Amino acid sequence: MPRPLLLLFLSSAAVASGGLALRSAAPAGAQTRDPLLGVAPAGPRPAPAWHNTSWLNTDRPLTLESLRGRVVLLNFWVFTCYNCTNTVPSLVDFDRKYRGQGLTLIGVHTPEFPPYAGEHDRGNVERALRQYGIEYPNAQDNDSRTWNLYGIRFWPSFVLIDKQGRIRYEGAGEFHVGDGNYQLWDRRIRELLAES
């Protein structure tokens, strides 16, 4: 059998064959979430309080309570995720445009792999922030506690919280400055900023 055909066969077998159950890194019981960004807004519900202790780009840990009155965009990401880093220019743009109008953008850096892969290392995260020009605060979520708290399943994911501390919009997936999903998030941010 020609080698490409053999590979095709094995690939098909990989999908079709039975075997041991897949355990994804997603927490058990996580809510189903469309990986695309065109998700309908979730019904407003209180955002859970995070308790991350290791922060970058801020001189003190940020708390949900201290951000009451501001719109908060959480971005769950990791520097090894290409889809995440491709989205960073859009987030940097949101931060530049809206920080002064009441938006706080927070990167929640959640590793995909165990510590041997280097994603947990603060120095590596710092380097990534410099590399991608990220100036907004970032929390290290090395134990995935905040990821689990919010029921996140994909990198990158986004949670938009209103001035009352309620989750208003959620979604996941890469987007780029000026594209349709960028404009969607831009509209959502402006909508919440306009609320009293």
Place this chain on the structure above:
Amino acid sequence: MTRPLAAALALLAACAAPAPRGSGLAVRVEPGRDSTRLVLVAAAGIKINARIPPALETPAGLRRFHAERLTPDSAYFADPPVAWLPGRVRRVSGTLRASVCSPGEAVCRALVIPI
């Protein structure tokens, strides 16, 4: 059944680690004389993140998968990544970790697969 196909089926039966349903990944075990080559094969369309190479955690230690050829953006493996085990083994067991991007999705998923 032609001999090449029969040989391929025999190879699959002997050397392919159990593939979790729907994961789209399989580890092909290729025993050599002094070492064993492990090839991580992805189903069509599934891209394996090269920024964080897949890992096989075994009782004997950690093995990382690599391939020389990457996609033009350097983000994914262009060839099935390979890892090596010392000695000649016909079966492997452990935990496979990989970060993958499925067709049509603009997200990373972390797979943790017992094999």
